[in-house]
Amino acid sequence: MFNFVGRLLLWLRGGSLKLLALAGIILLVWxxxxxxxxxxxxxxxxxxxxxLRKSSAKRLVPSDxxxxxxxxxxxxxxxxxxxxxxxxxxxxxxxxEYFLNQLDQAHPDCVTVRDVFPYSxxxxxxxxxxxxxxxxxxxxxxxxxxxxxxxxxxxxNLWRFAISADDRYGPLYNxxxxxxxxxxxxxxxxITPATQRPLKIILMSTSxxxxxxxxxxxxxxxxxxxxxxxxxxxGVFSGTDGFGAAERVYHLQGQRDWVxxxxxxxxxxxxxxxVGSPFHQAQWQGRYSVHDTGPHDHDGPKxxxxxxxxxxxxxxxxxxTKYVDLTLQVVNQLPIWTDSPTDQSAP
Numbered sequence: 001m002f003n004f005v006g007r008l009l010l011w012l013r014g015g016s017l018k019l020l021a022l023a024g025i026i027l028l029v030w031x032x033x034x035x036x037x038x039x040x041x042x043x044x045x046x047x048x049x050x051x052l053r054k055s056s057a058k059r060l061v062p063s064d065x066x067x068x069x070x071x072x073x074x075x076x077x078x079x080x081x082x083x084x085x086x087x088x089x090x091x092x093x094x095x096x097e098y099f100l101n102q103l104d105q106a107h108p109d110c111v112t113v114r115d116v117f118p119y120s121x122x123x124x125x126x127x128x129x130x131x132x133x134x135x136x137x138x139x140x141x142x143x144x145x146x147x148x149x150x151x152x153x154x155x156x157n158l159w160r161f162a163i164s165a166d167d168r169y170g171p172l173y174n175x176x177x178x179x180x181x182x183x184x185x186x187x188x189x190x191i192t193p194a195t196q197r198p199l200k201i202i203l204m205s206t207s208x209x210x211x212x213x214x215x216x217x218x219x220x221x222x223x224x225x226x227x228x229x230x231x232x233x234x235g236v237f238s239g240t241d242g243f244g245a246a247e248r249v250y251h252l253q254g255q256r257d258w259v260x261x262x263x264x265x266x267x268x269x270x271x272x273x274x275v276g277s278p279f280h281q282a283q284w285q286g287r288y289s290v291h292d293t294g295p296h297d298h299d300g301p302k303x304x305x306x307x308x309x310x311x312x313x314x315x316x317x318x319x320x321t322k323y324v325d326l327t328l329q330v331v332n333q334l335p336i337w338t339d340s341p342t343d344q345s346a347p
Contacts, residue, residue: 074111076202080092081203115187170241205231210233214237229249
């Protein structure tokens with residue numbers, strides 16, 4: 001083994017091209033074995049857990065914000081799914097925390113669910129019981145010139161994003177995420193049987209989390225008496241999953257965000273001539289709309305949840321307005337906070 005490693009290091013000294021070739025091979029192998037974790041999760045889950053979630057007797061770990069359950073009438077759940085750069089569901093940025101706290105205050109009949117990790121079918125952080133957990137912890141905590149190692153987390157999560165969009169493994173993976181969503185919803189506030197109106201679930205997601213939320217929407221719609229609404233904040237997604245199950249899909253788009261354009265380039269179901277795809281059907285039926293949020297980048301201080309101050313000419317209000325406040329203005333104006341979101345036009 002040591003002889004092999006030594007020879008490999010000597011070979012790599014031959015130039016950067018060999019190093020890039022090795023990195024490509026590693027990524028190819030990595031992508032090939034990525035579905036294994038999803039398949040193992042599937043084998044460990046019972047049919048009752050997947051298909052009869054409403055009657056499951058599984059004991060749930062209370063959410064950090066479970067205190068909202070005491071006597072508060074709940075009409076909806078806001079489930080937040082993070083982007084591909086996150087290490088765990090508990091690693092929200094200050095801007096994301098501020099965003100969700102503001103939604104909590106503005107919509108007291110809703111409860112926010114913040115502990116679903118969209119890049120694990122078992123809802124387990126990268127630092128959990130994993131073979132490569134030490135690698136992920138190193139990449140997450142690296143500093144200085146080693147900070148580039150954080151790209152490993154993004155690449156790893158991108159593979160899970162790809163699995164969610166894959167016709168072969170996506171259904172298994174997305175069922176796992178839907179199961180995790182229901183678990184964490186119930187932990188944040190017990191899910192009660194529907195009365196006069198169906199339960200409303202607002203899947204609020206960003207970046208690759210939007211693909212995962214759309215993939216889970218189909219199963220949430222099957223398992224619960226619910227109305228599923230999807231809010232994509234600069235999300236990247238295919239044009240197949242979730243569009244038949246979600247009552248409405250709202251896509252928020254920043255003027256400087258080129259990353260969210262990737263979905264309409266790499267997924268054939270979103271190409272203009274694939275007119276029969278679920279995406280285009282939803283678009284024609286008025287169930288999909290695009291909303292301009294302003295001068296946002298995809299992420300960072302000037303991203304959708306950025307805490308930098310926007311220039312006065314970029315805001316509609318006087319004074320110091322953060323980029324995350326611009327996002328909040330658009331989200332709060334969406335017709336998802338009433339019982340009948342029936343707007344038929346996109347700005």
